[in-house]
Amino acid sequence: xxxxxxxxxxxxxxxxxxxxxxxxxxxxxxxxxxxxxxxxxxxxxxxxxxxxxxxxxxxxxxxxxxxxxxxxxxxxxxxxxxxxxxxxxxxxxxxxxxxxxx
Numbered sequence: 436x437x438x439x440x441x442x443x444x445x446x447x448x449x450x451x452x453x454x455x456x457x458x459x460x461x462x463x464x465x466x467x468x469x470x471x472x473x474x475x476x477x478x479x480x481x482x483x484x485x486x487x488x489x490x491x492x493x494x495x496x497x498x499x500x501x502x503x504x505x506x507x508x509x510x511x512x513x514x515x516x517x518x519x520x521x522x523x524x525x526x527x528x529x530x531x532x533x534x535x536x537x
Contacts, residue, residue, distance in 0.1 A: 436459065436514070436515075436517050436518055437453075437454045437456070437516070438451060438452070438454070438516060438518050438535060439451070439452040439454070440535075440537065442498065443495075445520075447497060447498050448452050448495040448496060448497055449496055449497075449537045450494075450495055451471050451493065451495075451535065451537070452491060452492070452493045453468045453492050453493075453494070453504075453506070453516070454489060454490070454491045455490040455491075455506055455514070456489055457487045457488040457489045459508075460484065460488045460489050460490045461488030462488075463489075463490070463508040463509050463512075464509055465510065466481070466482040466483075466484070466490040466507065466509075467480055467481050467482060467484055467506070467507055467510070468480045468492050468494070468504060468505075468506055468523075469504060469507050470500075470503055470504025470505065470508070470532075471502045471503050472494060472496055472502050477507055479534055480492055480512075482506075489527050490506075492500050496537055497537070498533075500537055501520075501534055501535065501536045501537070502534070502536075502537075503533065503534050504516075504532065507531055513530070515531060515532070515533045516533045519533035519534055520536040521534045521536070
C-alpha cells in the first residue's frame with residue numbers, strides 16, 4: 436500500500452494516488468477507495484487493476500485538510516494503508532481508519 440502526494444502550484448488541490456500493492460491486490464477482483472472525500476460511498480471511487488495485480492486510483496483533494504479513508508476489496512474486505520499519515524478509531528469502535536493530511 437502507498438500514497439503519493441503531488442501538490443499543484445496553480446490549484447488549491449493535491450493530486451493523491453492511492454495504491455494497493457501486488458501482494459495484497461493480486462487475490463482481489465475489485466478494489467475501491469472509500470472515505471470522507473466521497474461521503475463514504477462504497478462504490479463511487481473504483482480503483483484500476485494493473486497487470487501485475489496492484490490497484491491504483493488518483494484523486495484531486497483539497498489542500499489544508501485531513502481525510503479519513505479505507506480500501507474495500509471485493510466489496511467485503513476492509514484494509515488500511517500502512518503508509519497513512521496516522522490512524523483514527525472508527526465511529527463503530529471496532530477498527531481504525533487511515534488518515535491522510537494534505
